[in-house]
Amino acid sequence: MELTLWTYEGPPHVGAMRIASSMKEIHYVLHAPQGDTYADLLFTMIERRGQRPPVTYTTFQARDLGGDTAELVKKNIKEAVERFKPKTLLVGESCTAELIQDQPGALAKGMGFDMPIVNLELPAYSKKENWGASETFYQLARTLLKEKVNSSEKINPLRWKELGRRPKVNILGPSLLGFRCRDDVIEIQRILSEQGIDTNVVAPLGASPNDIERLIDAEINICLYKEIAEASCEWLKRNFGMEYTNTIPIGIKNTIEFINEVHNKLDLPLSNKEELENKSKLPWYSKSVDSNYLTGKRVFIFGDGTHAIAAAKIAKDELGFEVVGLGTYSREMARQVRATAKELNVEALITNNYLEVEDAMKKAAPELVLGTQMERHSAKRLGIPCSVISTPMHVQDVPARYSPQMGWEGANVIFDDWVHPLMMGLEEHLIDMFKHDFEFVDGHQSHLGHTASKTKDLISSDDKKDNNPKEGIIWTESGRAELTKVPFFVRGKVKTNTEKYAILRGIPEISDETLYDAKAYFS
């Protein structure tokens, strides 16, 4: 049993709903009690979808449990098929139905329909949303391509040359409730078509069962989000010999590497190599003198595996930040996140518990947080600027404007989205510096709202309360006065470091000089 106050991922059947809702001509019969219908609002409210998810809930009640819930399942399947006439039917159960073991998938298969039926077994008590989405997409591909597994030859990625046409690829992984997927797909398709590469199928977003059957018309697969598509890409590789890409095109370096990887796999010469550096404004914006102040900014990163890893690389290599924390809630990608963290010399934080993330954030004393909506709230409480880089989705993460994360435009969006909160942070610093000037209106509102100033109060009241903090160390008047001159966003860190230094040196009283001694010692 795990105490959860808030969770980064929903249950696995919500992952299955993401696949079903992303696609066309599919219907999902979910054996579930009435309350599970809440999941519809994720799509209709957060994604602002104008259609209901294609899901029928069997809505069993306590009084049905004594009787024949299997009959209820069959009745709902029959009605759903008649009403929605899907080309492919997904059948599965949510957590409660898993316990009563009606095996709805097997029931559906015995009902004599001629459409393909995918029986989804998603263990609700051990797995989570992204796993459920990945498994559903994989089972769907397996079912729809089953007959072609043995009859097809292995796909040669170079066959486009013999066929006398442009190379074709599939873009796999984008789904509803995925972070900026809608726009990433457009950006990646644009980049590919510029290189003379056609998109065969985008899936699951916007695909029909027929499109899934056409996957093998392409030479290779672009695995855009590993959380969703890696299992399917691996299966397509094993059974059809289709190669898939490993690089996630977020950031300039990775986008260029991605383009190289695609060209290598297809043996397509890359003709515009020199142009690529200038496709996005990020490299120049980052280089321009105005960005000098970004150097060494301490950044704390937490999100899904794909976006957290990408963010760490951009932060370090493309913006010149210092990554002081990196973590993910995607246990499936823990290994990759750990490897990236190791390269950056930080310890990876793999957890589902947002309170642990908040604690780690506090300890790392970053100047910028890149995280999920939850980290945005934690950062707000701590008075630290934040930009959101990952799911879980919030209505704010589905902007009206074109706003990808991937490719050239994605890099532009990232530069703006990450740097603007920092500028606000700088403004905050100025407010702090000039607050004693007489021109300064008293009660000037911080853009962070009241929480930021409260955090400042917290730190200063900490100072008072902690007059004898660790092992009898005392802050003198001069030490305290000097501490208040330190910018608020590093004040906590300076305070801890100075105390640490004082303990180390056996200094009983911290004066302004001790502060400078500690600063020199730790720099």
Add this chain to the structure above:
Amino acid sequence: MSKVEFNKETGPREVFCGLTSIVWLHRRMPDAFFLVVGSRTCAHLIQSAAGVMIFAEPRFGTAILEEKDLAGLADAHEELDRVVNDLISRRPEIKTLFLVGSCPSEVIKLDLATVAEKLNKRFLGKVRFVNYSGSGIETTFTQGEDGALKALIPLMESSNEEKLLLVGTLANNVEDRFKKIFGNLGISNVESFPPRQSTELPKIGKNTKVLLTQPYLSDTIRDLKHRGCEIISAPFPLGIEGSTKWFLAAAKAFKISELKVHEIISPLINRAKLALESHKEILKGKRLFLLPESQLEISLARFLHNECEMNLIEVGTPYLNKDLMKEEINLLPDNTKIVEGQHVEKQLDRVRESNPDLVVCGMGLANPLEAEGISTKWSIEMVFSPIHGIDQAADLAGLFSKPLRRNQILTSKTLVTN
């Protein structure tokens, strides 16, 4: 009883389960914690319905069952013990802890009552434990509050003091208004259940006169009756008419003359009628379809027809207690079609066929209906907004006139482009 048409429907539903009521219950009692014993789905449901990220640490959470908890119930009980211990040591300010059953905990027959009993002994004098079920296999949306209140009744001490007990969660400002008005009427001993602090439960007995503020409390009422309370029969205090009759019924139970009631509330009524006018102008003659969710549907239909002159196409309700609702049903126009239960697909067919001007529905259905050109109002807003009483009648009407007004603005001809 007016000639109302009753129908029952079964099939796939589109409604919240009883766990959702935690969202308003925990705000009402800031010293209580609601611990759902359930699955990741339960945790995800509550956070999706409540937008809980604004809290550093919300006063509700889920003990998520894992595979090993399903293997042996004895272990599950021990595990729950451990989770509760952790929670109490982390949140020492908690005075009452609700153990809330869910669909999976009910199906595996996790005995929360026994767990609560044991914990009560261990934490005697520090924390009280009560249990109820908010599971979707037994409860719909607001019925969760019914379960929570019913679970508190055994903890209420007996007293023969004469008092008026308002039952059902109210917004604090509305509660204050009601108490002031009752005071003016001469009823000064007024208490509320649930109270603002979970430890300040009202005492009850044969001189307790119970006045319901919410229509979804069938079980609570039954148990209060068993404790000797007198239940005052009245419509619910939504709109001017409902609130007036509600005050009159209370006054009658306390032997206060009708004249006195009218004297006190007439100025309020006049003021409210004035405020209602602009909304009525928009709502008048418009056709309304209510999908089932909160059990407030019948009272809302009565208000929107009788006071705002809307036409009722269909009034859905997840559950109908005809006895509890008889005063409301009597006020409905003849031939009102009430449908208990739901077959969401068939009901949506009827929505489309009847071409309503406004549909009251859950959040899952609102945008899809809007996309089809049908204006909607989410029913969940009704349980979060202060809508009770004469003074709030215009605000209540405003919840329904706003989507129509917005629709008028956005479809205005000035938007036409070439």
